[in-house]
Amino acid sequence: MKKVIANFKMNKTASEMKEYLISLVAKFQNKHELVLCMPFTNLGVGEFMLRGQENIKLGAQNICDEEEDKCTGEISGKMLKDAGAQYVIVGHSERRTKFKEGGKSINKKIQIALKNGIKVILCIGETLADRNTLKIADTLRNQLTEALKGLYENELENITVAYEPIWAIGSGRTPLPKEIETVGKIIRKAISEDFSPKAGKEIKIVYGGSVNQKNAASFCKCSNIDGVLVGGGCLDCDNFLQILSVIPQ
Ligand code: PGA
DSSP states (O other), X not given: OOEEEEEOOSOOOHXXXXXXXXXXXXXXXXXXXXEEEOOGGGHHXXXXXXXXXXXXXXXXXXXXXOOSSOOTTOOOHHHHHHHTOOEEEESOHHHHHHSOOOHHHHHHHHXXXXXXXXXXXXXXXXXXXXXXXXXHXXXXXXXXXXXXXXXXXXXXXXXXXXXXXXXXXXXXXXXXXXXHHHHXXXXXXXXXXXTOHHHHHHOEEEEESSOOTTTHHHHHXXXXXXXXXXXXXXXXXXXXXXXXXXSOO
């Protein structure tokens, strides 16, 4: 079953999210595994509305990289777990760029999420400059190695790698499916070398960046790609359902 991750970013009040989930749950055909990553303020309504939904999982968009309480304004792994979050996005490029999150912090966030029984969606991706200077493989390799440092191989089953080229996010531009396939190979090779060939083969990889109803199917058909991450395209429920309708099972 293809995985479809929705990143709502900083959108929707709790009442808007409730309306959205009423329509989504009513029309969802259970053909994909959905992970809805919503703002912290919506987790309560999300948890309530998604109770009993086997193929719609609740996700958050961030987690504190510390566990002690003296972190004003942050949300801990324990709190996320208690709120019902089953997944969390870590390393999104907006957080890397705007909030200066680096490899060490991302690594700590992953460790804390896993310790609290929360699965991780680890975003990695290159800039346009990396792409133009043929540094895609090096950039992705470094981001992966830093993020997954110190993890046990068996913990990788709780990690999905989201390949999100920074230049493709919200821009309407995307790599070609065959380029995504190549990146899938790069990611699997890096994981094989850092862990084992088995881990490289089994790691889940999704593509994210300007996914819409016209291109979603072609990305999902790439060999070694397990699904997509949708940002802007998930905000309108009918539009999101249209994207789902073109994605193979
Ligand atoms: P987009 O966002 O689908 O709007 O490009 C994807 C993301 O930022 O995760």
